[in-house]
Amino acid sequence: MKTILIAGGNCGIGRQAARDLLADGHRVVLMGRDQRKGEAALASFGNQADRASFVAANLSTHAGVRDAARRMLDQQDGIDALVHSTGVLTLQESRTADGLHPFFAVNYLSRYHLTQLLLPVLRQAERPVVVMMTAAIPPTDDTDFARFPEFTAFDFGRDRKAVQLGNHHYAAHLTDTEPGLAAAVVNAGAAKTDIMRIAPGT
Structure with missing residues (x-):
């Protein structure tokens, strides 16, 4: 039995991943902002x-x-x-308490930050794994990394690629620097989840 932490596991794709992992006999820890959603996920x-x-x-x-x-x-x-299935989708210019755009802060930086802080315990696992879910994007796409990470002012159409590609670069970094750790970036496909709540037509 493995213990698997799912950041963003209280809803959407993360919750479905938790359900599948439980069916396979594993133990899961869900992490999310909304206590009520978390309790509802556990009850489900x-x-x-x-x-x-x-x-x-x-x-x-x-x-x-x-x-x-x-x-x-x-x-x-x-x-x-x-x-890591955490994610926000906002087209607006807004900032977190740290002065960062939420799309960058949640969809990339929180993943890097949380993983780095948990690496000491992950290294103790027999075969540690880190998976980051993100939208499909060709790693060879032209991207303006000069705006990374301040993104002033954030433009979703222009800046999302750098954030999404950051996941690929971090997975490659983990693979290169952490012996025995497997890291991957996964596109789970289109799904109507809470992340789409502000998108037109959903």
């Missing part, structure tokens, strides 16, 4: 909920990520895999 697992737990966390800020990692390290004896 039925008699498999005894192998699932939820940690409320705000992964859009540095402080929130540090707090989430600290609680995970305090509460879990080990973590075998980390799945």
